[in-house]
Amino acid sequence: MVLLTGNEAVACGATDAGVEMATGYPGTPASEIIDYLATHVKDMYVEWSTNEKVAFEFAAGASYAGVRSMCVMKHLGVNVISDALTVVAYTGVDGGLLLVVTDDPQPFSSQSAIDTRYYAKLAKIPCIEPIDGQETYEMVGAGLDLSERLSLPVMLRATPRISHARFDVHTSAREKQPQKGREFKYDPKRYVMIAPHTAVNHVILNKKMEKATEEAERFPYNAIEWADDSLGIIASGISYNYAKEATHHLNIHPSILKLGMTHPLPPELIRSLAQRCDRLLVCEELEPIVEEGVRSLLGPQKVYGTLTGHIPREGELNPDVVIKALSTLEGIPLKPHSYPKVPARTPSLCAGCPHRPAYYAIKKALGGKGVVVGDRGCYNQGVYPPLSAIDVCVCMGSSIPIACGLYQSGIKPVVAVIGDSTFFHAGMPGLLNAAYNNVPITVVILDNSRTSMTGHQPNPGTGVTAMGHETVVAIPEDIVRSFWADYIRTVDPMDVGETTKTMREALEFPGLSVVICRHPCAIVEGRYRHRVGVPTAPFMVNSEKCTGCRSCVALGCPGIEFIDGTAKINGRCVGCSVCAQVCPAGAIERRGGS
Amino acid sequence: MSFDLLVLGVGGQGVVTAVKVITSAALNDGIGVKVGERHGLAQRYGSVEVHLRLGDSWGVIIPQGQGDAELAFDPLEALRGLRYLRDGGVVIVNEHGVPTSSVSLGLTDADQYPSEEEIFRSLEQRAHVFRIDARALAADGRINGVMLGALSSMPEFPISSQSMEAAVKKRIPNSFENFLEGVRAMEKRW
Numbered sequence: 001m002v003l004l005t006g007n008e009a010v011a012c013g014a015t016d017a018g019v020e021m022a023t024g025y026p027g028t029p030a031s032e033i034i035d036y037l038a039t040h041v042k043d044m045y046v047e048w049s050t051n052e053k054v055a056f057e058f059a060a061g062a063s064y065a066g067v068r069s070m071c072v073m074k075h076l077g078v079n080v081i082s083d084a085l086t087v088v089a090y091t092g093v094d095g096g097l098l099l100v101v102t103d104d105p106q107p108f109s110s111q112s113a114i115d116t117r118y119y120a121k122l123a124k125i126p127c128i129e130p131i132d133g134q135e136t137y138e139m140v141g142a143g144l145d146l147s148e149r150l151s152l153p154v155m156l157r158a159t160p161r162i163s164h165a166r167f168d169v170h171t172s173a174r175e176k177q178p179q180k181g182r183e184f185k186y187d188p189k190r191y192v193m194i195a196p197h198t199a200v201n202h203v204i205l206n207k208k209m210e211k212a213t214e215e216a217e218r219f220p221y222n223a224i225e226w227a228d229d230s231l232g233i234i235a236s237g238i239s240y241n242y243a244k245e246a247t248h249h250l251n252i253h254p255s256i257l258k259l260g261m262t263h264p265l266p267p268e269l270i271r272s273l274a275q276r277c278d279r280l281l282v283c284e285e286l287e288p289i290v291e292e293g294v295r296s297l298l299g300p301q302k303v304y305g306t307l308t309g310h311i312p313r314e315g316e317l318n319p320d321v322v323i324k325a326l327s328t329l330e331g332i333p334l335k336p337h338s339y340p341k342v343p344a345r346t347p348s349l350c351a352g353c354p355h356r357p358a359y360y361a362i363k364k365a366l367g368g369k370g371v372v373v374g375d376r377g378c379y380n381q382g383v384y385p386p387l388s389a390i391d392v393c394v395c396m397g398s399s400i401p402i403a404c405g406l407y408q409s410g411i412k413p414v415v416a417v418i419g420d421s422t423f424f425h426a427g428m429p430g431l432l433n434a435a436y437n438n439v440p441i442t443v444v445i446l447d448n449s450r451t452s453m454t455g456h457q458p459n460p461g462t463g464v465t466a467m468g469h470e471t472v473v474a475i476p477e478d479i480v481r482s483f484w485a486d487y488i489r490t491v492d493p494m495d496v497g498e499t500t501k502t503m504r505e506a507l508e509f510p511g512l513s514v515v516i517c518r519h520p521c522a523i524v525e526g527r528y529r530h531r532v533g534v535p536t537a538p539f540m541v542n543s544e545k546c547t548g549c550r551s552c553v554a555l556g557c558p559g560i561e562f563i564d565g566t567a568k569i570n571g572r573c574v575g576c577s578v579c580a581q582v583c584p585a586g587a588i589e590r591r592g593g594s
Numbered sequence: 595m596s597f598d599l600l601v602l603g604v605g606g607q608g609v610v611t612a613v614k615v616i617t618s619a620a621l622n623d624g625i626g627v628k629v630g631e632r633h634g635l636a637q638r639y640g641s642v643e644v645h646l647r648l649g650d651s652w653g654v655i656i657p658q659g660q661g662d663a664e665l666a667f668d669p670l671e672a673l674r675g676l677r678y679l680r681d682g683g684v685v686i687v688n689e690h691g692v693p694t695s696s697v698s699l700g701l702t703d704a705d706q707y708p709s710e711e712e713i714f715r716s717l718e719q720r721a722h723v724f725r726i727d728a729r730a731l732a733a734d735g736r737i738n739g740v741m742l743g744a745l746s747s748m749p750e751f752p753i754s755s756q757s758m759e760a761a762v763k764k765r766i767p768n769s770f771e772n773f774l775e776g777v778r779a780m781e782k783r784w
Contacts, residue, residue: 003617003627132628165654166617166629241653249657319657337658340716342674343707345604345694347640385701553699558639561693562700570698572606 004169006162007032009133010072010100011040013140016173019070019098021045021062023055025425026454027074028109029163030102034072035455038466048457048466051396051425052077053084056099060088060153063097064191066182068144075103075116076395080426082119085153087193089123090201092151092208094185096144099125099155102163105285105316111376111395113314115286120155120263124205126212127155127263128221129237133167135221135260146215150208157262159285159316161238213264221260224273227253231330232277234270236262236290239283239317246322250332254281265293274298281305281329285317304329346384351559352526352574354519355379355446358493359389360555360582362415362444365503370413371406375399375427377419378453378521379446387556390417397426404430404439413507417444421451421459423476428483434512435483442506443485445476445516446493452521476516486511493517496581526574538573538591539580541566545587552579552588595625595649597752598656599745602643602675603667604692608738609642611766612665615742619753619761620648630654639695641671645678648752664721665745667728667737668692669713676720685721686744686780688728688737724783731775739769743776749784 004012010033014022022044024034038046045062049055052073059071071081078085078101085099104110120127128143130136139156147154189197216222231254235243240258247254257273259265262284270293274280280298282291282305291305305311310325327334349356359382362372374380374390375398382389392402403416418427423445434441451457458464460474480488487509491499499517506513520528529536538559546566553562559573569579569588580588601616603609613629620627630645630653645656656678663684666672668691679685697707708716717723726744728737739762745751746758755777762773 001621003621003629161630161654164631166627166631167654168621168626168628238653242655245652245657248652249660318655319653323657335659337677339677340673340708342670343694343696345639345641346696347605348695386699550700556695556699558695558698561698563698 001168001170003166004133004137005032005164005166006133006136006158007164008036009136009167009169010140010156010158011036012171013137014070015041015044016171017141017144018068019044019144020067021059021069022072023047023049023058023069024072025049025052025055025077026451026457027077028454029104029160030072030074030100031454031457033100034466035457038468046466048459050460052080056081056088057084059097060084060093063093063095065095065184067095069095070098070100070140072100074110075101075114076110076112077101078116078119079114080396082122085119085125086123088153089125090193090198090205091191093147093153094151096147097153098140098143098147099153100158101155102158102160103286105159108160111393113286115289116155116157117262117289118287121289124209125153125155126150126215126261127157128261129157130162130221130260131238131240131258132162133165133169136162137169137171139221139260142220150212150215152208152212157237159238161316209264213267216261216264216266217268219261219266221258222266222269223258224269225256225258227255229255229276230278232257232273232280233283234259234273234280234290234294235283237285239285239322242317242319242322243283245319246326249319249323250326250330252326252330252332259290262290265290267297270294270297274302278302279304279329281310281325283311283317283322283325286313288313347381348384348556348558349378349381349387350522351557351572352522352576353378354448354493354517354522355382356387356555356557357496357499357578358444358446358517359387360578361493361496361499361503362417363389364500365507366413366415370415371411372415372417373399373403373406375416375418375422377422379417379419384556386554396422397430400427400430400434400441400443403441403443404434404437407439407441413442415442415444415507417446420445420447420449420461420476424460424474428479431480431485432483435485438512440509440511440513443512443514445514447476447516447518448521448524450521450524452523456521456524480514485514487513488516490516490518493519494576494578496578522574522576537575539569539575539577539588540591541569542587542589545585547585547587549584551582551584555579555582595752596651597648597750598651598661599646599648600644600656600661600664600675600678601646602664602671604671605640605642607642607667607692608736609644609667612738612742613644613646615758615761615765616646616745616753618765619757622757622760623753625649625752628654639692641674643671643675662750663748665741667741669710670694670708673708673713673716676717679721681720683721684748684750685717685723686741686748687717687723687725688741689725690727690729724780726776726779728776731779732772734768734772736769736772739766739772740776740779743773744780746773747777747781747784
């Protein structure tokens with residue numbers, strides 16, 4: 001018995017099920033799967049790809065060669081791969097292809113709470129959902145077997161309560177799969193998806209879904225637990241546990257259909273539960289996908305769930321939500337609870353974060369005018385007061401095109417802010433478009449040479465692969481230059497004066513201007529200092545000089561406090577000096593004076 | 595057997611490490627474990643809320659009003675976790691917490707923020723509260739060893755003190771003295 005996170009269970013499941021190739025792009029809560037494989041597994045090809053679409057297409061290529069492959073991303077990545085996903089469903093797969101997706105129903109760390117099961121329906125591929133770590137581990141192998149039997153990609157869907165939770169798991173290496181012949185079989189009618197071939201494969205795909213429905217009826221993780229006849233529960237994924245907990249709590253004993261496969265649904269299992277039970281409650285997170293399927297089989301009369309308002313359509317479920325739904329449905333009174341309101345803690349940019357002075361300089365240069373369009377990464381924490389540095393933030397790579405659209409509509413000046421990994425992921429086409437169509441915005445690339453928000457994964461600008469091999473270093477300046485941007489400057493954002501001056505110059509420049517702010521992530525820098533034994537030299541406020549003007553407070557640094565009219569620097573200070581540079585009274589000094 | 599524990603604190607206080615110590619001690623005793631935690635992202639200085647379920651349990655989230663105990667590294671976070679605690683449950687709480695950034699930066703009026711006395715009054719209305727000055731007891735300022743020692747000394751806590759000691763020695767050896775301080779500070783108070 002070992003204690004594994006859901007993500008580690010996926011990684012161990014992949015290793016034990018003979019996955020030979022794993023690709024992905026970091027995204028909370030999925031990132032640790034590739035991290036784990038890259039650092040713990042020797043005989044597997046593991047890569048961080050430049051984006052999810054690249055990762056999925058790479059895995060599809062491996063599958064076409066007969067290799068078992070796995071592709072990992074958060075739910076938002078499925079938006080990015082949807083073009084490829086829907087076509088790979090038409091070509092079918094050779095080696096098993098498992099798409100591991102982590103949804104974020106709450107959401108805890110995402111810009112949307114989409115339900116990726118719609119993509120399984122859209123692309124016509126099976127979707128499987130584990131209830132805990134053990135099933136996660138086992139379902140990786142089961143999903144790959146299913147993928148090979150159906151010649152279809154299979155989606156394994158988890159959520160943070162699986163991915164980041166820890167469970168005791170029994171692992172057992174399966175018998176090593178006899179390696180399929182690694183060859184690409186010439187078959188253009190299958191692999192070359194031009195319209196005449198698509199029409200034929202469309203029919204084949206629909207036939208595969210019929211076969212998948214038969215598979216669903218006997219899928220080992222779909223099962224009915226028979227008990228009382230008055231109420232039946234249909235629960236998928238993690239919701240099954242909440243339903244079990246809730247029935248235990250209320251001391252009721254409904255029959256439960258546990259669904260480990262939510263697309264396609266098993267009609268016979270659903271009908272046999274419905275025949276015995278007077279009412280059915282469907283428990284699922286986000287969209288009523290199972291519920292609508294059940295209604296289309298049985299009619300709406302005795303089906304309860306999201307569509308009847310018993311289960312919420314937004315946010316993650318928990319035992320209390322299901323307890324409330326069951327108590328309403330069964331007329332069981334609940335003891336009311338009331339709890340004191342507690343103020344929230346807002347996460348912030350770290351002390352010493354180089355994004356802080358970059359934002360400060362942008363704001364200074366804009367002087368209260370214009371619009372700043374941010375992008376996806378740690379740096380969207382810059383929205384919080386007192387920094388309040390970004391005005392728009394949508395999705396990966398959207399900063400530059402949105403800024404262009406604003407500019408051409410007469411909103412000026414406009415600054416787009418994008419991190420290095422996001423630039424490589426989906427920012428480059430937007431910048432090329434700005435150059436091509438001659439839109440004179442200012443683009444700021446915050447380059448810390450890592451995908452920091454999700455755990456400092458390497459990216460094309462790092463010089464190292466996921467597996468730790470040295471490789472080429474993509475240099476944003478070179479890419480930007482080849483796009484014919486007219487003004488390109490590189491600054492160290494820790495030099496606040498120089499950065500502000502450069503931002504002003506960039507804003508005044510009549511053409512497309514790009515400023516690259518390059519400095520390592522404060523966490524990476526801190527670890528490096530610790531490793532090589534260079535102590536940090538923190539700052540302090542000379543209370544005699546402090547005028548209480550709050551210039552330093554405007555930086556929103558967690559190392560600065562403002563108490564009784566003067567600033568104080570607390571133990572979080574890492575000595576970045578940015579506050580000392582912005583203090584007009586010269587009141588912030590290095591401890592020890594040096 | 596089941597024992598539902600909430601481990602609560604603020605990013606950077608060593609909460610997740612403390613949880614790893616407890617889970618490895620539980621496995622050593624052959625006690626089943628499920629852990630629900632929120633982490634990742636730029637959650638530095640954000641709330642950390644861990645649901646640790648020992649023995650028989652279903653999901654990874656403790657239903658409201660069912661938790662047996664809180665191990666809280668911060669009073670405000672103890673208050674936040676109160677909804678999960680059963681009436682009369684135990685709260686072991688570090689007295690001196692981490693102010694929220696909106697308070698420390700002077701962005702929030704102090705009266706919008708519950709005072710320390712209000713926090714403890716709310717806690718004591720529902721739970722048996724054991725206050726501990728972890729910072730004073732931790733020679734090196736790392737409070738998680740102290741908190742683990744306090745938890746380990748709790749009579750109802752189902753993990754053996756031998757396994758807790760061994761797990762602390764293995765996972766955070768530098769905090770073993772702090773652990774013993776935590777045990778000594780609490781063992782006579784139960």
